[in-house]
């Protein structure tokens with residue numbers, strides 16, 4: 195459904211993503227893992243249309259979208275939950291959720307279904323989101339994205355700053371989304387969490403893919419080496 199070929203993205207002189215390839219099918223969950231500054235958000239934001247790639251192609255349903263504006267990608271069902279949530283703090287839960295409908299995409303997701311997914315939200319729908327805990331805010335950010343009736347969800351660090359129970363709770367809704375056929379491309383620094391929920395994963399190091407595969411097939415040592423860039427050979431750090 196979503197395909198990224200040889201994507202290279204620069205921020206000025208800095209090349210944040212180099213030659214990355216990835217594919218995501220309907221109902222599939224793919225995790226991008228990597229350390230701080232590995233290029234995970236840049237990759238996700240490029241797919242969402244928020245960075246213009248230096249080279250490479252992105253296609254959706256076999257059609258190129260590389261040059262499409264971000265709002266046009268949302269209209270096709272490619273929806274980002276940005277790092278840091280980016281809610282409107284003074285607006286209510288419901289007002290933030292309704293922002294997701296501005297794309298005008300038809301589908302089964304509406305306020306009722308979001309409240310069904312997160313039952314606590316309905317009673318607090320009139321509260322400004324600034325009053326919510328981090329985990330609750332993250333749920334609203336996810337709900338807002340669902341209101342756009344996504345076919346692909348791009349999730350940037352859902353777990354950031356959340357207690358482990360909150361992380362489990364928010365990731366607990368993923369199976370329902372996957373059953374709906376939504377493709378999920380998620381970025382996580384929390385490697386354990388990412389590998390628990392993903393069908394496949396890809397590890398980035400300084401913008402390049404250093405390892406990819408299925409979580410069950412990857413040894414912790416291989417993941418660690420890909421994550422930190424250790425060669426696995428004997429010799430001083432940084433030796434060629």
Ligand SMILES: Nc1ncnc2c1ncn2[C@@H]1O[C@H](COP(=O)(O)OP(=O)(O)OP(=O)(O)O)[C@@H](O)[C@H]1O
Pocket residue numbers: 205206208210228229230231232233234235236237277383
């Ligand atoms: N808008 C920008 N302008 C300039 N440099 C940027 C910009 N955004 C990111 N960078 C740089 O690009 C590199 C990749 O950043 P990116 O945010 O994609 O990494 P990340 O893997 O998401 O990191 P984190 O885990 O901290 O969120 C970093 O060196 C970062 O400083």
Ligand SMILES: [Mg+2]
Pocket residue numbers: 234235236277351
């Ligand atoms: Mg990031």
